[in-house]
Amino acid sequence: xxxxxxxxxxxxxxxxPAVKPVAGRSLWRIAWSRLRxxxxxxxxxAFVILVVLVAIFAPxxxxxxxxxxxxxxxxxxxxxxxxxxxxxxxxxxxxPFGVEPLSxxxxxxxxxxxxxxxxxxxxxATLLSVVLGTVMGLISGYVGGWIGGxxxxxxxxxxxxxxxxxxxxxxxxxxxxxxxxxxxxxxxxILVFIIGFFSWPYIGRIVRGQVLSLKEKDFVAAARGTGAGxxxxxxxxxxxxxxxxxxxxxxxxxxxxxxxxAALSYLxxxxxxxxxxxxDMLSTAAGGLFRVxxxxxxxxxxxxxxxxxAFNLLGDALRDAFDPxxxx
Amino acid sequence: xxxxxxxxxxxxxxxxxLISVITFLLFFLVPKVLGSNPAILFAGRSPSEAxxxxxxxxxxxxxxxxxxxxxxxxxxxxxxHFDAGPDKTWCPPPCFGYSFxxxxxxxxxxxxxxxxxxxxxxxAAVLFLLIGVGIGILSALRRGSVVDRAAMTVALGAVSLxxxxxxxxxxxxxxxxxxxxxxxxxxxxxDNPLLWARNLLPAWIVLAFLYSAMYARLTRAxxxxxxxxxxxxxxxxxxxxxxxxxxxxxxxxxxTPVVTIFGLDLGSLLGGAVxxxxxxxxxxxxxxxxxxxxxxxxxxxxxxxxxAAGFVVLANILVDVFYAVVDPRVRPT
Numbered sequence: 001x002x003x004x005x006x007x008x009x010x011x012x013x014x015x016x017p018a019v020k021p022v023a024g025r026s027l028w029r030i031a032w033s034r035l036r037x038x039x040x041x042x043x044x045x046a047f048v049i050l051v052v053l054v055a056i057f058a059p060x061x062x063x064x065x066x067x068x069x070x071x072x073x074x075x076x077x078x079x080x081x082x083x084x085x086x087x088x089x090x091x092x093x094x095x096p097f098g099v100e101p102l103s104x105x106x107x108x109x110x111x112x113x114x115x116x117x118x119x120x121x122x123x124x125a126t127l128l129s130v131v132l133g134t135v136m137g138l139i140s141g142y143v144g145g146w147i148g149g150x151x152x153x154x155x156x157x158x159x160x161x162x163x164x165x166x167x168x169x170x171x172x173x174x175x176x177x178x179x180x181x182x183x184x185x186x187x188x189x190i191l192v193f194i195i196g197f198f199s200w201p202y203i204g205r206i207v208r209g210q211v212l213s214l215k216e217k218d219f220v221a222a223a224r225g226t227g228a229g230x231x232x233x234x235x236x237x238x239x240x241x242x243x244x245x246x247x248x249x250x251x252x253x254x255x256x257x258x259x260x261x262a263a264l265s266y267l268x269x270x271x272x273x274x275x276x277x278x279x280d281m282l283s284t285a286a287g288g289l290f291r292v293x294x295x296x297x298x299x300x301x302x303x304x305x306x307x308x309x310a311f312n313l314l315g316d317a318l319r320d321a322f323d324p325x326x327x328x
Numbered sequence: 329x330x331x332x333x334x335x336x337x338x339x340x341x342x343x344x345x346l347i348s349v350i351t352f353l354l355f356f357l358v359p360k361v362l363g364s365n366p367a368i369l370f371a372g373r374s375p376s377e378a379x380x381x382x383x384x385x386x387x388x389x390x391x392x393x394x395x396x397x398x399x400x401x402x403x404x405x406x407x408x409h410f411d412a413g414p415d416k417t418w419c420p421p422p423c424f425g426y427s428f429x430x431x432x433x434x435x436x437x438x439x440x441x442x443x444x445x446x447x448x449x450x451x452a453a454v455l456f457l458l459i460g461v462g463i464g465i466l467s468a469l470r471r472g473s474v475v476d477r478a479a480m481t482v483a484l485g486a487v488s489l490x491x492x493x494x495x496x497x498x499x500x501x502x503x504x505x506x507x508x509x510x511x512x513x514x515x516x517x518x519d520n521p522l523l524w525a526r527n528l529l530p531a532w533i534v535l536a537f538l539y540s541a542m543y544a545r546l547t548r549a550x551x552x553x554x555x556x557x558x559x560x561x562x563x564x565x566x567x568x569x570x571x572x573x574x575x576x577x578x579x580x581x582x583x584t585p586v587v588t589i590f591g592l593d594l595g596s597l598l599g600g601a602v603x604x605x606x607x608x609x610x611x612x613x614x615x616x617x618x619x620x621x622x623x624x625x626x627x628x629x630x631x632x633x634x635x636a637a638g639f640v641v642l643a644n645i646l647v648d649v650f651y652a653v654v655d656p657r658v659r660p661t
Contacts, residue, residue, distance in 0.1 A: 153339075156644070157640075157641075159592070161640055162599035162600060162602075162636045164603070165599060165617055165632065165636050166351075168602070168617060168621060169355070169630070169633045170358075171621075173354060173358050175359065262490055263492075263602075263603055266490070266492055266606075267606065268621070282490075286496055286606075290499075290500055294500055297493075297497075297500075298497075301490070301496070301497070304489075304493065305485075305488055305489050305490075305493065308488040309484070309485060312488050
């Protein structure tokens, strides 16, 4: 007799309460629930938002504190050495991060304004490289053939290139005014272009790898079966599946680009003074001042470090949250 | 195998040629398009009119761009005469251009800077390979332990620090405050190996701090991937001792991507660790290039950039060949 052994009925009949949580667990929802539990991720996200707000409202913030990035305060300097009078680089309630040696300009205001340059260049450059990287990665992965191979080789080569040397060379041949722009506006434009152009392979390689595996999936075959063309498959079938990895690597590319901008400014090929940038402040300190006034070197250095670290932590957390192999 | 190597070498030569074309165009065409005279750039900051005319004649800037490029390319193999009337200059092969600012062939500047850059890159590479890969393996084997978490926290901090900031802090402490390494400057290895190592050590540490962190992260990730593979489970199931499983089976495939990245990194470090050289005042390839910018010495920047690109391409080829030797699956491509 084929009478089944009576099992506990609750295990057999999938009641609504057991199904409901499963239905809503899209990749994004899983990632969000993981992120919400990740204290480090939340803290770094809060810090990133803080830095962005500081950059946007730099003029408001400095006027509240009552400081100005360009105004010299010779009275705050030791008349014999031209170094800030008082300990820790002349820190005081009026000048929370001290003042600059030689000129007495307020370091807090200069760091706050430096955040603007840093974030502006890094985010615009990242935007450029994400667009370039996604397009090139899609083509390289989906179209394949010799074009795909060529793009892949190009990405490998660019990733390994002595970027700083090349960037320096480009800046060296660009005159003071071009494309109807001049001065720091032109320099910002060039910085964004150079950094964006050299860093798209980071995104491109990720997108290519994802596309190579996605395009073998059934849903792509199904789309092709319904007569969808290559462009439509790339835009409507593949791209939505690429949003999560692109988001993760965009978050990780921003700190790289912040470091890139700071490095170029440090080498003297970034924006020119009096516009302040973190790299330029460190470069001034590196001229010898760091020995006699370490505060002036530590403040912009720590600003770079904390900002880059926050973005890196956030990027790592996002990657873990979107990792299908991860727990939680 | 031989065919593969030959194809890769030929491919590398093509890429190198493309880079030289792009760099050349960058230096000769971009200024022209943007409305500045390359002769002025090549003669150095604010030269006289006669100097500009002289440089134009000497460099053949009045000739078509293709002819100019050909002269540059041929100069690398056969040497080159820069003549303007009675003013004759001979640039022996390999001629990577002539610095009118310093009155010497660029090749001479490169050969002077190269030992500095090589010392810096190789010393740091030994350190960061040992430390970075070591920590990475340890972290992967003890995943989630205190050691792993501490190492990865430090590593994430280290990759977020710019080398010049670490460099300045280290210089401030060891060179000026504690005076353990006073008066840091480059000493040739053959002149005094001890002083060579002592003066380079802080710079090695700074570079190795950053790269160890990157390699620890990379090695750990790669090792964890491999340890999750079926063949490792099989090896363990066979009852092989953990030493053999890790040392013989896992390590071999886990380190392959590390070696690839290492080859590329070494190539790019040999092309000039610009930031470290600048911070420590070592006149390697990177600092030579930076100094050339501030003096407006374009032939030097052009020559150094193309030369450095050569290192990267060479490293690329070596990595590909190495890959083919270690991993037979790559060969047919």
